[in-house]
Amino acid sequence: MMGGMPIGDDDLHGYVDKRLPPERMAAVETYIATHPDAAAQVLQYQEQRQALRSALQHKYDEPVPVRLRVAGIQTERRRRWRRSLGRIAASGLWLLIGAAGGWIANEELTAGRTAPVTAASPSPVNEIAQEALAAHRIYTAEVRHPVEVDVTQEKHLVEWLSKRLARPLRVPDLSAQGYQLMGGRLLPASAGPAAQLMYDDGTGRRLTVYLTAEDGGETSFRYVHDKELGGFYWRDAGFGYAVLGQADRRDLLATAEAIYRQTGDAMPVSGR
Amino acid sequence: MSEMAALIEPHIPALRRYAFALIRDDASADDLVQDCLERAVSRWRLRRGGDVRAWLFTILHNLFVSQHRQTLRRGSHRTLEDVEHETGIPSGQEHAVIHRDMLRALAALPEEQQSVLLLIGVEDLSYAEAAGIVGVPVGTIMSRLSRARNRLRRLLDGDLKNEERPTTLRRIK
Numbered sequence: 001m002m003g004g005m006p007i008g009d010d011d012l013h014g015y016v017d018k019r020l021p022p023e024r025m026a027a028v029e030t031y032i033a034t035h036p037d038a039a040a041q042v043l044q045y046q047e048q049r050q051a052l053r054s055a056l057q058h059k060y061d062e063p064v065p066v067r068l069r070v071a072g073i074q075t076e077r078r079r080r081w082r083r084s085l086g087r088i089a090a091s092g093l094w095l096l097i098g099a100a101g102g103w104i105a106n107e108e109l110t111a112g113r114t115a116p117v118t119a120a121s122p123s124p125v126n127e128i129a130q131e132a133l134a135a136h137r138i139y140t141a142e143v144r145h146p147v148e149v150d151v152t153q154e155k156h157l158v159e160w161l162s163k164r165l166a167r168p169l170r171v172p173d174l175s176a177q178g179y180q181l182m183g184g185r186l187l188p189a190s191a192g193p194a195a196q197l198m199y200d201d202g203t204g205r206r207l208t209v210y211l212t213a214e215d216g217g218e219t220s221f222r223y224v225h226d227k228e229l230g231g232f233y234w235r236d237a238g239f240g241y242a243v244l245g246q247a248d249r250r251d252l253l254a255t256a257e258a259i260y261r262q263t264g265d266a267m268p269v270s271g272r
Numbered sequence: 273m274s275e276m277a278a279l280i281e282p283h284i285p286a287l288r289r290y291a292f293a294l295i296r297d298d299a300s301a302d303d304l305v306q307d308c309l310e311r312a313v314s315r316w317r318l319r320r321g322g323d324v325r326a327w328l329f330t331i332l333h334n335l336f337v338s339q340h341r342q343t344l345r346r347g348s349h350r351t352l353e354d355v356e357h358e359t360g361i362p363s364g365q366e367h368a369v370i371h372r373d374m375l376r377a378l379a380a381l382p383e384e385q386q387s388v389l390l391l392i393g394v395e396d397l398s399y400a401e402a403a404g405i406v407g408v409p410v411g412t413i414m415s416r417l418s419r420a421r422n423r424l425r426r427l428l429d430g431d432l433k434n435e436e437r438p439t440t441l442r443r444i445k
Contacts, residue, residue, distance in 0.1 A: 010414050045421055049393045055371035059289040068284055070277035073309050141338040143307050202318040204311050204331040228337055246407045
């Protein structure tokens with residue numbers, strides 16, 4: 001009757017939450033009939049579970065406020081979209097002016113034979129991780145402005161960031177890992193400009209790839225984590241990289257390896 | 273009503289309950305749910321099949337982690353006294369005191385344990401769904417659940433008197 005694995009703590013929780021297959025439910029039932037300690041434990045878990053549900057029931061029963069109705073949210077989105085069309089037209093002009101200015105400035109600055117934006121001394125790799133973590137936390141929390149240039153202008157994004165980091169940047173394709181590019185932004189880092197590329201997995205879980213211009217030698221992957229956020233950082237082929245997300249270490253490593261494979265080979269090409 | 277609205281709206285009371293249980297402030301919890309719904313509406317077409325409820329909870333949880341953790345880090349968290357005023361339970365209700373004690377004890381658990389306890393014990397999500405929402409393996413969910421239930425019991429029994437104010441101590445880095 002009681003065949004199979006011995007009953008453990010996980011089984012008691014599974015029993016309380018009614019998540020065990022029928023035969024295992026029956027096995028636990030039989031077990032607690034002869035083990036008063038386990039029976040008391042189960043009863044206590046059940047009471048606690050019920051008490052927590054009761055304590056929150058009033059919130060579930062409340063009428064949903066109008067601002068949380070889906071129809072209202074859709075209307076508001078359309079209204080915002082129409083309003084922002086005007087702004088997009090205006091900002092397009094500013095982008096042109098800015099790009100022209102940046103182009104001229106760059107021509108001026110690189111006219112002498114000095115190499116542009118060489119990271120003066122290779123920054124300690126750990127600094128990249130810290131700055132990437134901070135940037136991840138700031139910009140992934142943004143609902144409306146997560147990126148500066150979005151994926152619809154990917155070509156422009158690549159050219160712009162490559163120009164500012166003074167080396168051809170390649171945007172990794174992480175669709176095999178379940179992430180789609182949202183866009184990117186330029187950031188100040190202690191050693192010069194840095195780029196942040198943001199990806200999304202369709203559920204709002206975001207991943208960022210952080211790049212700085214680094215002329216030091218190649219390093220191996222190093223793991224960094226802070227609370228639920230984890231990632232890997234390394235240096236390779238003229239860039240310092242950090243990839244960060246809320247995923248487990250194995251998935252993050254697979255993502256880091258995918259980036260390494262896509263960016264490290266031969267002479268990188270601008271764009272894709 | 274659109275098909276999207278018909279599929280999303282039945283879950284809004286549960287989303288509000290989860291957000292409230294984690295934040296314990298009515299307005300901030302609804303702000304979080306609103307952000308979640310905006311994101312859900314804008315990404316409806318990117319949804320890869322599957323269960324709408326688990327998908328909505330994943331969005332909500334991710335938003336909570338990225339937005340609310342920052343607030344906590346800045347130190348604008350509440351003390352247990354504040355929590356007491358904010359539990360939103362109508363006074364005079366028969367079990368009001370018991371409910372308030374329960375929510376205070378919940379608030380004293382580490383955030384990651386609160387999430388697991390709520391997703392599984394209150395929202396009736398499976399262990400696998402909870403693992404997907406929080407982004408950790410099922411084994412981690414099981415150990416968090418076990419720790420959460422045992423710690424909650426000790427808190428309610430008053431065994432952890434010296435941890436009476438964990439919300440103020442724990443979150444200062």
